Amino acid sequence: MAAKSYMRVENVVKKFGPFTALDDVDLDIAPGEVHALLGDNGAGKSTLIKILSGVHQPTSGSIYVDGKKVFFRNPRDAAAAGIGTVYQDLAINQLMSVTRNFFMGRELTSTFGILRMDEMDKIAHEEMKKIGIDFTDPSQAVGTMSGGQRQTLAIARAIYFGAKVLILDEPTSALGQKQQMEVLKTIKRVRARGDIAIIFITHNEIHSKLIADRYTFLALGKVIGAGTKKELAGEDIRRLMAGGAEMADLEQELGAI
Template sequence: MSAPIIELRGVGKAYGAFRALTDIDLAVDAGAVTCVLGDNGAGKSTLIKILAGLHPPTEGEVLVDGETVTFGSPRDALDHGIATVYQDLAVVGDMPVWRNFFLGQELTGRFGLMRETEMREITVERLHRMGVDLPDVGVPIASLSGGQRQVVSIARAMYFGARVLILDEPTAALGVKQSGMVLKFISAARDEGIGVIFITHNPHHAYLVGDRFVLLNLGRQKMDATRDEVTLDELTLEMAGGGELSSLAHELDR
């Protein structure tokens, strides 16, 4: 078997006396969705920062294609094909959709002039490939629904060569219909052979698309299971407290 695209081995992170992560193992394969679950304070944000090249781990190692790497910046992570779509999306609301799609990586021609027609066509084609047909990619991105903005960000990352796509709580602020749209495109990214890391606190959303489930609790890894090894009920129970909750329920029943 080939090595995972990205792998963490025994990774920990401390900020002074505060320990945010301890002994985390994580492997992300091509064409698979790895769901990282946990409540606020579980360590999900710190994990994202390590994977995205924002913060180095205090201990442990990060491997890409089986080789140990050191990310000194988000640019280093991007150069290895690891792209992060944050919850706030980092879009410019009053700019057109096509400008946001190419933001910071605009196509230019002679005299530095932007190749607007080409960028518009590429944006339309890539969104269509993801199943989204916008009447006009010249409208401000702020006019799109939250789900559509998420899809633009996902399609953009894929176009610019993402091999691993880290999605930070992409359904957290969305309604049922828009969440369904985003989950559909997470599956589409997987079908394109991309390794997806889906950060979420919602076990129902995770179970709809996930192939592997990693549960964090207070910076420690509480579960690492494949879809064949855990049911939705078991995953939900573990999120809610797992064995501790079952013991409490048993005591209350006595």
């Protein structure tokens, strides 16, 4: 095991009835690193992060956090262990303010149950500013934020509430080019803190090349490639992204018509 590994997945298998969605998967996640999780649709990326987030339980295999074996019965267990997951839909309420979304369900209140709005506005503003957006009036509705800014809001929220492992499910996929770059900058700023491990799920080869330190490629539930940029230097990344299919095989398949 790498000395600074914070979270480790070992021999994880996940079956849904007779179907094997994950087959003997290993993953090492270290603080200050962006670990890109790549693979075609159906590869098992979402299933794997749902296991890491406590949504699903593995059929077999082990998960270690900070050297200790853990078993997450539910998302609350995972959150308590410092796993923060930012899903594609972001769990954001468009009509509510930025601050109310930031603190959703975890509001600061006075002894009489009154919301401490000024304090919450200040924290929301400061926490988002640290990782890249200076949204000066967080009392505005989230609807006034760009898609990239919403990603930053969800990331800042996860970190503020204690995430040590930040799982980002396709954070750039629904955005235009300019906003994609904003989100990549946010991810780099989180990495620069040095104390948070980031799992970055993407379909975008260029984005993974731009910011990932380490890669794991999944295809039909199996790891078909893993390593640092250097270790994978001789590999055909495009082939791994396509689930390991060779271009010649694909051409032959199409050529039969």
